[in-house]
Amino acid sequence: MALPREYPAENCPIARSLEIVGERWTLLIVRDAFYGVRRFSDFHGHLGIPKAVLAERLAFLVEQEVLAKDDGEYRLTGKGRQLWPLVWSMISWGNENYVDKPGRRSYRHAECGGAVREDRSCQRCGQVPDVSDLVTHPPRRPRDPGRDDPVSRALRRPHRMLEPLRSG
Numbered sequence: 001m002a003l004p005r006e007y008p009a010e011n012c013p014i015a016r017s018l019e020i021v022g023e024r025w026t027l028l029i030v031r032d033a034f035y036g037v038r039r040f041s042d043f044h045g046h047l048g049i050p051k052a053v054l055a056e057r058l059a060f061l062v063e064q065e066v067l068a069k070d071d072g073e074y075r076l077t078g079k080g081r082q083l084w085p086l087v088w089s090m091i092s093w094g095n096e097n098y099v100d101k102p103g104r105r106s107y108r109h110a111e112c113g114g115a116v117r118e119d120r121s122c123q124r125c126g127q128v129p130d131v132s133d134l135v136t137h138p139p140r141r142p143r144d145p146g147r148d149d150p151v152s153r154a155l156r157r158p159h160r161m162l163e164p165l166r167s168g
Contacts, residue, residue: 020064021083025049026057030066030080031087034131036165037151038073046151076162084131085120092118102141107134110160134161 005023007015021027028047037043044054058074061067066080076083095104096118107116110133114124121128137158154165 020061020066021086023057025053026061027087027090029054029057029061030076030083032151033067033074033076033080034084034087034161035136035151035155036159036161036163038075038164040072040074042149042151042165043074045149073164081131081162088120100141103139105139105155106137107161108137108158109133110135132160132162135159136161 006019021030025047029043029049032043032046037046040054040058043049043058044051047054049057058067058069061080062069062074064079065077066083067074068077091105108114109116109122109125109127109129111127111129112122112125114122116129116134117123119128135158136155138156151165159165
């Protein structure tokens with residue numbers, strides 16, 4: 001039996017946020033949207049999520065205006081882009097506590113090339129770049145080098161965040 005999505009007894013911003021992004025797979029879908037995934041088939045191929053679950057999560061994120069769907073492609077809305085500090089905090093926390101250094105993806109400020117620190121600031125210029133001003137670089141040693149879906153292949157090269165990844 002699925003747990004309910006709502007927390008009706010909680011008058012709390014964390015509870016309200018979890019009602020939107022707290023279900024299994026949802027934040028990974030949002031993460032992939034930040035990486036530039038746009039197509040249903042690419043979300044499916046990269047995440048390995050059941051199609052019915054993916055369709056439900058995408059429809060819900062569109063309904064909640066976290067994603068928009070245009071011409072069969074999904075993109076983050078302004079509301080969705082506001083989730084970047086949360087996603088970044090989870091990346092930083094996971095890197096600190098659960099991921100070996102050689103297996104970490106790195107991020108650089110596109111404007112000056114400086115590495116982005118855990119607090120989201122650029123080590124070279126000190127700015128906190130917008131997510132669209134970040135370039136993600138693959139880890140030196142991928143966790144699963146055998147993954148061969150189009151998104152995994154595209155993310156083996158540096159890629160500017162939010163720019164659409166194209167499969168095939």
